Amino acid sequence: MGDRDIVITREFAAPRQRVFDAHTRPELLMRWFGPHDWRLVVCEVDLREGGTWHYVLRGPGGAEMTLGGTYLEIEPPNRLVMTETNPDCHARAEHDSVITIELAGDTVLTHTATFPTREIRDAVMESGMARGVGQGFDRLAAELEHTMDWTIEMIPVPVTDVDRAKDFYANKLGFTVDVDHEAGEFRFVQLTPPGSGCSIGFGHGISEMKPGDLKGVQLVVDDVQRARDELVGRGVDATPVYHFEDGKQAEGPGGTWNSFVSLSDPDGNRWVLQERPAPER
Numbered sequence: 613m614g615d616r617d618i619v620i621t622r623e624f625a626a627p628r629q630r631v632f633d634a635h636t637r638p639e640l641l642m643r644w645f646g647p648h649d650w651r652l653v654v655c656e657v658d659l660r661e662g663g664t665w666h667y668v669l670r671g672p673g674g675a676e677m678t679l680g681g682t683y684l685e686i687e688p689p690n691r692l693v694m695t696e697t698n699p700d701c702h703a704r705a706e707h708d709s710v711i712t713i714e715l716a717g718d719t720v721l722t723h724t725a726t727f728p729t730r731e732i733r734d735a736v737m738e739s740g741m742a743r744g745v746g747q748g749f750d751r752l753a754a755e756l757e758h759t760m761d762w763t764i765e766m767i768p769v770p771v772t773d774v775d776r777a778k779d780f781y782a783n784k785l786g787f788t789v790d791v792d793h794e795a796g797e798f799r800f801v802q803l804t805p806p807g808s809g810c811s812i813g814f815g816h817g818i819s820e821m822k823p824g825d826l827k828g829v830q831l832v833v834d835d836v837q838r839a840r841d842e843l844v845g846r847g848v849d850a851t852p853v854y855h856f857e858d859g860k861q862a863e864g865p866g867g868t869w870n871s872f873v874s875l876s877d878p879d880g881n882r883w884v885l886q887e888r889p890a891p892e893r
Contacts, residue, residue: 614726615730616728616729617725617726617727618724618727619723620723620724620742621721621723622720622723623719624753625756626719627689627718628690628715629689630719632689632690632715633689634755635692636659636686636688638655638656641655642655644748645667645669645751645752646671646744646747646751647743647747648750650670651670652667652668653669653676654668659686660683661684661686662683663682664680664682666679666680667679677700678698678699679697680696681694681697681711682694682695684710690716691712693710693712694710695708695710695711696711707728709726709727710725711725711726712724723745723749725741725745763809764809765810766810766811767811768812768814768819769826769877770814770818770824770879771814771823771878771879774801776878778801781803781812781877782803786805786842786846788804789801789803797816798815798817801813805831808831824880824881825881826882827881827882828883829882829883830883830884830886831883832885834887834888835887835889836873836885837865837871839885840853840873840885849875850873850874851874851875852864855871856872869886869887869888871886872884872885872886873885
């Protein structure tokens with residue numbers, strides 16, 4: 613341990629990429645980050661060098677703690693460096709620390725918190741910071757041990773005219789046709805959106821839903837205005853870009869993860885495009 617460092621080392625029974633993802637993806641951070649009896653209620657991640665992060669934890673009796681900072685280095689799955697500010701900790705309310713997370717082997721994590729002075733480091737040690745981080749790692753270990761991947765493979769889409777639907781999704785939306793199989797009265801068409809790990813499927817004898825019943829399945833793009841312009845150019849009736857304010861839909865783009873476009877297929881099945889900018893490297 614250096615004069616200004618607190619170093620915590622932990623070994624996890626999981627691949628480095630999975631442990632790295634657990635530190636950078638909000639839906640995973642929400643499952644484990646924080647001491648026992650504390651939970652993340654706000655988790656905002658702009659995962660790019662120069663991007664910011666903002667967490668709010670809520671604990672016993674409604675107590676809250678705010679953490680935030682800026683990403684300095686992002687080298688998946690081996691290294692993550694970021695500043696950290698904790699305005700709720702008297703010892704470092706006005707000072708940034710630097711958190712360095714290094715992953716090696718299968719998988720040894722080294723968490724180093726570097727403070728501006730030795731005195732601040734000592735005060736943080738006395739506050740129980742290391743104990744809280746360790747408890748969070750206990751929760752992460754349990755999450756990694758018991759969590760398995762649940763991968764959505766295919767979403768059934770109810771349609772009336774298979775060929776019309778195939779033309780819409782393949783030629784207007786640009787989905788790739790993976791399968792078009794017919795046997796007697798049975799027909800199955802499977803298509804995959806560009807870059808997606810999940811496909812859609814339709815045909816005869818595929819779904820008990822009625823055409824038009826599918827509503828609100830969400831597709832993610834890194835530029836929703838560009839996606840809309842391309843779709844409109846192919847003849848798709850897509851809404852203008854909109855966002856949400858105080859739970860109500862409003863015109864125009866919003867902030868990160870808050871810009872949307874909606875569209876319908878010929879049967880009235882409703883899709884939503886959400887802008888989620890790709891991380892910069």
